[in-house]
Structures are given as C-alpha cells and as structure tokens.
Amino acid sequence: MGDLIHNLSIGFGVALSLQNLMYCFFGVLLGTLIGVLPGIGPVATIAMLLPVTFNLSPISALIMLAGIYYGAQYGGSTTAILVNLPGESSSVITCLDGYQMARQGRAGPALAIAAMGSFFAGSVATVIIALFAPPLAEVALKFGPAEYFSLMVLGLVGATVLAHGSLVKAIAMTILGLLLGLIGTDVNSGIARFSFGLSELSDGIGFVIVAMGVFGFAEIITNLEQGESRDVFVNKVTGLMPTWKDLKSSSGAVLRGTALGSMLGILPGGGALLSSFAAYTLEKKIGDTSMFGKGEIRGVAAPESANNAGAQTSFIPLLTLGIPSNPVMALMIGAMMIQGIAPGPQVMTERPELFWGMIASMWIGNLMLVILNLPLIGMWVKLLTVPYRLLYPSILLFCCVGVYSLSNQPFDVMLTALFGLLGYVFVKLECEPAPLILGFILGPLMEENLRRAMLLSRGDASVFVTKPISGVLLGIALLLLLITLAPAVRKTREVAFQE
Amino acid sequence: MQIKNGKDFWAGLMFIGFGLGFMLVARNYPMGSAVRMGPAYFPTVLGGMLAILGGMVFFRAFVSKFNEPLKVFIFRPLLLAASAVIGGATYFADSQLKGLPVVQAVLAGVSLFLFIGAFGPRSMFLVLLSVVIFGYALKPLGLVLATVILIVLSAIGGHDFRKKEIVILTVVMVLFGVLVFVKGLGLPFNLWPGE
Numbered sequence: 001m002g003d004l005i006h007n008l009s010i011g012f013g014v015a016l017s018l019q020n021l022m023y024c025f026f027g028v029l030l031g032t033l034i035g036v037l038p039g040i041g042p043v044a045t046i047a048m049l050l051p052v053t054f055n056l057s058p059i060s061a062l063i064m065l066a067g068i069y070y071g072a073q074y075g076g077s078t079t080a081i082l083v084n085l086p087g088e089s090s091s092v093i094t095c096l097d098g099y100q101m102a103r104q105g106r107a108g109p110a111l112a113i114a115a116m117g118s119f120f121a122g123s124v125a126t127v128i129i130a131l132f133a134p135p136l137a138e139v140a141l142k143f144g145p146a147e148y149f150s151l152m153v154l155g156l157v158g159a160t161v162l163a164h165g166s167l168v169k170a171i172a173m174t175i176l177g178l179l180l181g182l183i184g185t186d187v188n189s190g191i192a193r194f195s196f197g198l199s200e201l202s203d204g205i206g207f208v209i210v211a212m213g214v215f216g217f218a219e220i221i222t223n224l225e226q227g228e229s230r231d232v233f234v235n236k237v238t239g240l241m242p243t244w245k246d247l248k249s250s251s252g253a254v255l256r257g258t259a260l261g262s263m264l265g266i267l268p269g270g271g272a273l274l275s276s277f278a279a280y281t282l283e284k285k286i287g288d289t290s291m292f293g294k295g296e297i298r299g300v301a302a303p304e305s306a307n308n309a310g311a312q313t314s315f316i317p318l319l320t321l322g323i324p325s326n327p328v329m330a331l332m333i334g335a336m337m338i339q340g341i342a343p344g345p346q347v348m349t350e351r352p353e354l355f356w357g358m359i360a361s362m363w364i365g366n367l368m369l370v371i372l373n374l375p376l377i378g379m380w381v382k383l384l385t386v387p388y389r390l391l392y393p394s395i396l397l398f399c400c401v402g403v404y405s406l407s408n409q410p411f412d413v414m415l416t417a418l419f420g421l422l423g424y425v426f427v428k429l430e431c432e433p434a435p436l437i438l439g440f441i442l443g444p445l446m447e448e449n450l451r452r453a454m455l456l457s458r459g460d461a462s463v464f465v466t467k468p469i470s471g472v473l474l475g476i477a478l479l480l481l482l483i484t485l486a487p488a489v490r491k492t493r494e495v496a497f498q499e
Numbered sequence: 500m501q502i503k504n505g506k507d508f509w510a511g512l513m514f515i516g517f518g519l520g521f522m523l524v525a526r527n528y529p530m531g532s533a534v535r536m537g538p539a540y541f542p543t544v545l546g547g548m549l550a551i552l553g554g555m556v557f558f559r560a561f562v563s564k565f566n567e568p569l570k571v572f573i574f575r576p577l578l579l580a581a582s583a584v585i586g587g588a589t590y591f592a593d594s595q596l597k598g599l600p601v602v603q604a605v606l607a608g609v610s611l612f613l614f615i616g617a618f619g620p621r622s623m624f625l626v627l628l629s630v631v632i633f634g635y636a637l638k639p640l641g642l643v644l645a646t647v648i649l650i651v652l653s654a655i656g657g658h659d660f661r662k663k664e665i666v667i668l669t670v671v672m673v674l675f676g677v678l679v680f681v682k683g684l685g686l687p688f689n690l691w692p693g694e
Contacts, residue, residue, distance in 0.1 A: 048684075049684075051684075051686065052684045052685070052686075055685075166556075168552055168555050168556055168559075169510060169556060171552055172510075172514045172549055172552040172553060172556065175518075175545050175548055175549045175552065176514065176517055176549060178545055179517070179521050179542060179545050179546065179549065182541065182542050182545075186528075186538040188536075188538070189528075189529070189537065189538045191528055191529075191538045193524075193525070193528060193538055193542065194521070194524055194525075194542075196590075217626070217627070217630070220626060221619065221620075221622065221623045221626060221627075224620075224622040224623070224626065224656060224657060224658070225619075225620050225622060225623070389654065389657045389658070389659050389660075389661075389664075390664065390668050392626075392653070392657070393649065393650045393653045393654050393665075393668065393672070394650075394668070394672055396626065396629065396630060396649060396650075396653050397633075397646060397649055397650065397672055397676065399630075400630055400633050400634065400649065401676070401680055401686070403634075404634060404637060405686050408687070410634040410635040410637065410638070411634075412634070413630060413631065413633065413634025413635075414611070414631050414634055414635070416630065417615070417627040417630045417631050417634075418615075420623075420626075420627055420630070421615060421618060421619070421623070421627060424572075424618070424619055424623060425513070425572070425618065428506070428571050428572045429506050429509055429510040429513065429571060430506050430510070431510055447536075447541045450536070450541065451536045451541075454533055454534060454536065455534060455535065458534055459532065459533040459534035461533070
C-alpha cells in the first residue's frame with residue numbers, strides 16, 4: 001500500500017505539471033470532438049498526430065494520445081443519447097435507451113448519468129491499473145516465447161469468439177490478418193516476403209493503413225451507398241440533475257458495468273466496444289427488465305461505465321506485456337517506439353515516471369471530461385447538424401493526411417484506398433473486420449515467438465502444453481472455443497448480437 | 500447442388516483464394532524445419548488453414564438455411580479483366596519499360612483505376628479515386644490543389660451535390676489544412692506546385 005501511494009505521488013507529480021496538464025486537456029478535448037463526429041475515430045486521429053508527437057517529451061505524447069482515446073468514449077455517448085447516432089462504435093448500445101430517454105425529455109439525466117458513471121468507472125479503472133499492473137508485469141518478466149505465443153493465441157481466440165456472426169468466418173479473418181501482417185522483410189532471413197518486388201512493401205504494411213481502409217473508408221463508402229438517413233432530433237437539454245430514484249436504480253448498474261468493463265478491457269481483443277455490449281446484456285438479465293429499450297436509465301449507466309472502464313484497463317496488457325489488445329493500443333506502441341521506448345514489463349521499473357505519470361493523467365483527464373462535457377453539450381450537438389455530405393469529404397481529408405504523414409509516401413495512400421475496397425467487400429460478405437486487425441497486429445510477434453519457442457525446445461511442439469503457464473493459457477483458449485460451439489451459447493450469442 | 504447463400508459462396512472463394520495465394524508465393528522462400536523455421540514456414544501453415552476454412556464456408560453456401568442472393572454487390576468482370584491484362588503486362592514488361600517511367604506509371608494507374616471501378620457503386624469509385632489522386636498529387640501539386648481535388652471529386656460521389664456548398668467547403672478545408680496541418684502541426688507539405 002505504501003508503495004502504491006509512493007508510486008501514485010510520483011505519477012501525480014508528473015501529470016500535474018503545467019505542460020502535461022495542457023497536453024492532457026488538448027487530448028481529451030480532441031477526443032471528445034472526434035467522439036462526437038461519426039466516421040472519424042481515435043485511430044485516424046492518433047495516426048495523424050503520431051508524427052507531431054516526435055517533438056514532444058515521451059510522457060506528454062503518451063498523455064495526450066491516451067486522452068484522445070478515453071475522451072472519444074465520452075463524446076460518443078453524447079451523440080448516442082441526443083441524436084440516436086453513435087459517434088463511436090462503443091456507444092452503439094447506449095442509443096437504445098439513451099435516445100428513448102431523450103425523447104421523453106430526460107436527456108439531461110441520461111447525459112449526467114453517463115458522465116458520472118464514466119467518471120466513476122474511470123477512477124476505479126485507474127486504481128485497478130495501479131494495483132494490478134505491477135504484479136502482472138512481474139509475472140510477465142518470467143514469460144518465455146512459448147508463454148507469449150500461447151497468450152496471443154488466447155487473445156485471437158477471444159477476438160473471434162466475440163466477433164459478430166459466423167465463427168468460421170471470424171477465425172478465417174483472423175488468419176487472413178496474421179498473413180497480411182507477415183508481409184514485409186522477415187527479420188531472421190532478411191527476405192522481403194510477399195512484396196512483389198515493391199520497395200514500399202519491404203517494411204511491411206503500416207497497420208494504420210489497414211485500419212483506416214477497412215474501418216474508416218469502408219464505412220464512408222457504405223454510408224454513401226445507403227444514402228443519407230439521419231434523423232437529427234435535438235431537444236433542448238434542460239435539468240441535468242438526475243432524480244434520487246435515477247441515482248438509486250443506476251448505482252448498481254454503474255458498479256456492475258465498471259466491474260465487467262474492467263475485466264473485459266484487459267482481455268486481448270477486448271476494450272471499450274465489447275465491454276459496453278456485455279454490460280448491457282448483463283443488465284438486461286437482472287431485476288426489472290420491462291423498461292429496457294424504452295428509456296431505462298440502467299441501460300445508459302451500465303454500458304457507459306463499462307466502455308470507459310474497458311478503454312482504460314486495455315492499457316494493462318500494453319503496459320505490462322507490451323502486447324496491444326486493440327488498434328489504438330497498437331498505435332500507442334508506435335508512439336512509444338518513436339520515442340525510443342521498447343514497450344514491455346521493463347518500462348515500469350526503468351521509467352516509473354512514464355508509467356505512473358500516464359496513470360495519474362488518466363484520472364485527471366477523466367475529471368476534466370466531466371467538467372468539460374456537461375456545460376459544452378450544446379456546442380457538441382451543434383456540430384451534428386452539419387450534414388453528412390459536407391462531413392465525409394472533410395473526414396477523407398483527415399484520413400489521407402494521417403496516412404500520408406506516416407512516412408510521406410503516396411503509395412501508402414493508394415494502399416489505404418485498396419484496403420477500403422477490401423473493407424467494403426468484407427461488409428458485403430458479412431465478414432467482421434475486427435479480428436483481422438488484431439491478427440494483423442499480432443502476426444509478426446506470433447511468428448517470432450513461435451520460432452524462438454521451437455528453437456529452444458529443439459523442435460518439440462509439446463512445449464506449449466507442458467509449460468504450466470502456456471498450457472493453462474491454451475486450455476482457456478480451447479475452452480472458450482468449445483463453449484462458443486455449444487448449442488445453447490450459440491443461440492444466446494446470436495440473440496445478443498442481434499440486439 | 501444449388502447455391503443458397505451468396506455471401507458465404509463469395510466469402511469462401513475469397514478465403515480460399517487468399518490462402519492458396521499466400522501458399523503459392525511462399526514457395527519462393529526457404530521452408531526450413533520445425534526447429535529452424537524458414538520464412539516460408541509460418542505463412543504456408545496459415546495459408547493452408549485459411550484455405551481449409553474457406554472451403555468450409557464455401558461448402559456451407561450450398562447447405563445454408565439462409566437464403567441470400569448470389570449477387571451481393573455490383574461487379575464488372577470486364578473492367579477487372581482489363582485491369583488484370585494491363586497490370587500484368589506492366590508488371591512483366593518491367594525491363595522493357597525501364598527507360599519510360601511515365602508510360603509505366605500511366606499504365607499502372609489505369610490498371611488500378613479499372614480495378615477499383617470493377618467493384619461496387621459509383622460513389623465508391625469516386626471516393627477512392629479522389630483519395631488515390633490526393634496521395635500522388637500532394638507532392639507535385641502542393642497541399643492546396645490536392646485538397647481541392649480531393650474535396651470536389653469525393654463530393655461528386657455523394658447523392659446530393661450542391662455547387663455553392665462545395666465551393667465554401669473546399670475553401671474552408673484548404674484554409675484549415677494550411678493553418679492546422681502545415682502551420683500548426685508542422686507537417687512537411689509544400690503548399691503550391693514546385694515549392
């Protein structure tokens with residue numbers, strides 16, 4: 001406990017410096033903005049800002065980028081409640097009850113509960129990171145290649161199980177992602193694989209390119225194809241304060257959402273989106289469920305707390321294991337590399353000010369978000385009255401500049417367009433792209449650890465099962481797969497994703 | 500045998516194609532052994548798995564309970580064929596075209612545009628076209644003109660093109676780009692051609 005307080009005081013010392021406060025504020029403000037705007041997410045924004053962070057100190061850079069991520073979760077809920085339009089994918093579920101509350105003239109309490117729940121969840125998640133990251137990092141220091149490989153298998157299985165739709169397709173998408181991740185120079189032999197003689201491909205494909213194409217561009221294309229059908233319904237927001245009854249009924253939901261989100265955020269492939277869905281599903285199983293879908297405040301409180309908790313605890317695998325659990329975390333690794341920091345368990349011991357400063361800044365950032373968001377809601381809503389036909393060319397510009405500035409190569413922009421095309425095909429064929437992205441990030445890491453493990457064991461593949469930690473991880477992965485295939489779970493899963 | 504689920508049919512074919520493709524290309528690299536894996540080892544294993552999974556999805560298309568039409572999205576095979584012919588010729592005639600970089604670039608570009616145009620609706624073609632042109636125009640033409648091209652061309656892809664609005668939007672975005680990207684964030688773009 002004494003250690004914890006000592007560590008946190010280092011952290012707050014770093015985070016409360018004027019410069020870092022400023023970058024934190026800038027990060028959460030920008031995060032809220034892109035959270036409000038549909039079609040541009042944290043991935044594109046962080047990609048665009050990566051070259052800029054080169055001139056900042058490492059801690060300021062990480063504080064700002066982290067602020068963008070959790071700020072986006074806040075912004076996304078605002079538009080979900082007020083105009084039934086999720087600014088961020090993790091707020092999709094908030095639309096269900098949040099928008100209904102707004103229609104009943106209870107937008108104020110919905111927004112307030114979302115903000116309070118998020119703040120509570122953010123504070124708890126901050127403490128969880130502070131408590132659990134150090135022991136986890138200690139365990140991680142003992143990890144060999146076999147354990148890392150099994151951990152990644154578990155992460156990928158987790159991502160497929162949680163993906164929408166067909167399991168076979170999700171596994172296929174993961175493998176396709178792994179394969180795409182292998183494009184580029186092989187570290188062991190120096191051979192440029194799958195590059196077709198193009199020098200631009202010899203360093204591999206930047207995953208911003210894949211993410212921006214498959215998510216960003218593909219979304220714009222499908223939106224344009226469907227035509228504009230946005231029902232902007234902006235009521236005057238009056239009376240922010242929730243009633244006593246609201247507070248009482250939602251406090252349990254906030255607690256449950258926070259707990260669930262904190263757990264799911266740690267899982268590779270988890271994070272904000274998954275947490276919010278799971279929390280809503282859980283809430284619908286508890287207590288009086290008659291009001292769900294008709295403006296139940298618990299249906300706002302639980303997912304909004306969960307997505308914030310999940311967004312924050314997804315930093316744990318990054319900070320302790322050096323493994324990104326989602327695309328945003330992969331970008332954070334990129335940002336650390338730019339600064340010459342190798343992510344992994346050693347960061348905590350070698351650069352304590354960096355680690356604890358970032359954690360402290362998250363709590364400060366959450367506080368800023370509450371203060372920032374409630375009074376500024378009117379301004380954010382105004383932004384939404386901008387029609388999509390003006391919005392999407394601007395979003396395209398941001399995305400293009402973001403991709404181009406990664407390495408100043410036109411080829412990258414062209415490649416992003418091709419991935420946009422591929423993303424459109426995925427949407428049409430009902431192939432969920434999220435597992436692909438995770439596979440893409442983990443592909444090279446997985447191959448490297450597989451090779452090392454096999455070299456150390458002299459070609460004996462049983463090492464993955466006989467080593468205790470690795471065996472347990474693989475066992476959990478297998479169990480997850482089997483559970484998903486069980487008929488009963490299959491049905492509930494189908495129902496859960498249809499909602 | 501009748502195809503019941505068009506989406507699974509095409510998805511299966513796509514996965515099989517990718518899987519076999521990766522395996523085929525990987526044959527050019529040394530395989531190594533299980534102890535010392537060569538660069539071809541992991542991709543070959545994964546490619547095989549992908550092809551098998553693709554086969555499962557493909558098979559499912561014939562026994563599916565869901566009825567999905569075979570035509571999932573707009574597809575123009577003639578454009579795709581033309582793209583493949585031009586692209587293939589450019590790729591394999593690399594040595595003959597060495598002295599003519601402009602011809603090579605034009606051929607590659609035409610092949611790319613034909614490829615994009617072979618799939619999906621008109622709006623997608625215009626959006627992706629504007630993106631590609633922006634990428635290649637940014638350095639030679641500068642940020643200002645590249646932005647104009649991107650905004651106008653992509654806006655034409657929308658349903659509701661209003662001239663006045665787009666002019667204003669273009670001016671705003673050019674100003675924004677110059678002030679925020681170049682002056683504010685310090686990204687190294689030139690503003691005008693030949694700077």
